[in-house]
Amino acid sequence: MVEKRFEEIVQRITNPRELRLNNMLDPYFLGADEEEQTSEILFCTQDWERNQRNEIHGGAIASMFDTAMGVTAAAFGTGNVSTADLQVSFIRPFLSGAFIFATQITSIGKTLIRATCVAREKQSGKIVATASGTFVPFKK
Secondary structure (H helix, E strand, O other): OHHHHHHHHHHHHHOOOOOOHHHHHOOEEEEEEOOOOEEEEEEEOOHHHEOOOOOEOHHHHHHHHHHHHHHHHHHHOOOOEEEEEEEEEEOOOOOOOEEEEEEEEEEEOOOOEEEEEEEEEOOOOOEEEEEEEEEEEOOO
16 A cells, blocks of 8 residues: 555656656655555666766755655655755765665654665665655645
């Protein structure tokens, strides 16, 4: 059931009427565990995300975390969320072509949803960054 919600949310992100940052990041839903309240979302490197050192820009990485955790919070929560807080810890440069963002919901309340996320290089499995976020559920 939760996988269908993920697919609907990611479909809205990747096929909007207008070009937006979320769909430019082009998230790909890999899977979720409803009991564990976890998900995995893949982001593939795009040229526009790179800085002058040919690494993924920190702002793009923060946006990937925000998207991965926000989609997860929306799927496990009420369906729509807004970011209240986002903290990112960069561990090593994002150099490879694809990254898997594994999100864990740590708490769902009436007014806040909290999550943590780990980004790994798809090929090597090495952790490249971690993040935590707080999201506010709302009805549209």
